[in-house]
Amino acid sequence: ARVLVLHGPNLNMLGEREPAVYGVDTLQSINERLHAHADDASCSIACFQSNAEVELIEAVHTARGEGTEFIIINPAAFTHTSIALRDALAATRLPFVEVHLSNVHAREPFRHNSYFSDLAKGVICGLGALGYDAALQFALQHLSTTPP
Ligand code: DQA
Numbered sequence: 001a002r003v004l005v006l007h008g009p010n011l012n013m014l015g016e017r018e019p020a021v022y023g024v025d026t027l028q029s030i031n032e033r034l035h036a037h038a039d040d041a042s043c044s045i046a047c048f049q050s051n052a053e054v055e056l057i058e059a060v061h062t063a064r065g066e067g068t069e070f071i072i073i074n075p076a077a078f079t080h081t082s083i084a085l086r087d088a089l090a091a092t093r094l095p096f097v098e099v100h101l102s103n104v105h106a107r108e109p110f111r112h113n114s115y116f117s118d119l120a121k122g123v124i125c126g127l128g129a130l131g132y133d134a135a136l137q138f139a140l141q142h143l144s145t146t147p148p
Helices: 027-040 053-066 076-080 083-092 130-145
Strands: 003-007 045-049 070-074 096-100 122-125
Touching: 003 027, 003 053, 003 130, 027 045, 027 130, 053 083, 070 083, 070 130, 096 130, 122 130
Parallel strands: 003 045, 003 070, 070 096, 096 122
Antiparallel strands: none
């Protein structure tokens, strides 16, 4: 797929997980909406969630070979811990947008640091599930204006 959406740990619990913080949309409903928007733009998209750091790293490693041109990633708690996932994104050199449902800057201090933000094209946080839609809109614009 041209656009790869990666969801980190515990995001499979969306809908029932702290809805006051993360909203009531399930991950499936978020992914379905992204698929619909990408279909409208005739852009192929793939969504993948894992609770395991190694699986996310390997998804990043294989992305380019599978035709991915843009990554949308919510690294979830790995945002604040994973130098390894950061290094994987740096190694692929694929452009990416970092998304967080919650406004991490309004939360605990340990959520204020991200190992990804300085490498990202952009960072979206606090917009809830809408943040993914905005990131996809940006990705589609980026793909249509950037030569391969
Ligand atoms: C999150 C914010 C992280 O701090 C947290 O660990 C998550 C989700 C968000 O989408 O708001 O799991 O990335």
